[in-house]
Amino acid sequence: MLATDVIYQEGPPVEPAALGRLFAAVGFKRSQDPAHLLAMVEGARWVVSAWVGGELVGFARAISDGVSNAYVSTVAVHPEHQRRGIGRALMLRIVEGRGDVKFVVHTSPAGEGLYRSLGFVDASAMLVLPRRS
Ligand SMILES: CC(C)(COP(=O)(O)OP(=O)(O)OC[C@H]1O[C@@H](n2cnc3c(N)ncnc32)[C@H](O)[C@@H]1OP(=O)(O)O)[C@@H](O)C(=O)NCCC(=O)NCCS
Numbered sequence: 001m002l003a004t005d006v007i008y009q010e011g012p013p014v015e016p017a018a019l020g021r022l023f024a025a026v027g028f029k030r031s032q033d034p035a036h037l038l039a040m041v042e043g044a045r046w047v048v049s050a051w052v053g054g055e056l057v058g059f060a061r062a063i064s065d066g067v068s069n070a071y072v073s074t075v076a077v078h079p080e081h082q083r084r085g086i087g088r089a090l091m092l093r094i095v096e097g098r099g100d101v102k103f104v105v106h107t108s109p110a111g112e113g114l115y116r117s118l119g120f121v122d123a124s125a126m127l128v129l130p131r132r133s
Pocket residue numbers: 026073074075076077078081082083084085086087088089106107108109110111112113114115117
């Protein structure tokens with residue numbers, strides 16, 4: 001695959017079923033409920049997706065007020081397309097040209113290398129995770 005074979009799309013729509021397949025492929029334990037997946041896309045301020053031959057192979061989003069703070073989440077590249085620069089290209093489209101917006105990300109070990117390569121640094125953070133009953 002050449003880098004030019006990848007088409008990047010900014011903003012919705014991203015079909016919930018395709019998103020669910022991508023999340024399953026990278027091992028995200030996310031709901032497969034279409035309404036839930038749709039809300040993840042529509043509730044985000046910035047959404048970028050990557051497509052190869054009509055297949056969704058990458059996704060990233062940020063939840064933000066648009067001017068001061070943003071939370072980057074759910075960055076995923078299909079395993080068959082990883083280490084080809086797609087994650088980096090998605091992230092650059094999310095963070096570049098956003099003025100004074102401060103971005104934070106809750107990463108996994110898999111994402112650490114990517115975020116560090118983009119200038120993200122360690123900072124104090126506290127999390128409260130949803131209770132699963
Ligand atoms: C994290 C993820 C999105 C990276 O996507 P990707 O398309 O493979 O990343 P890129 O090819 O753009 O990598 C850019 C740089 O990030 C770093 N990087 C990416 N994956 C890495 C890994 N597994 N280990 C160490 N560094 C890594 C490298 O510096 C890389 O540059 P290089 O290939 O020239 O060395 C992808 O591995 C993924 O979807 N993982 C599963 C889901 C996940 O954990 N997401 C992050 C948490 S939200």
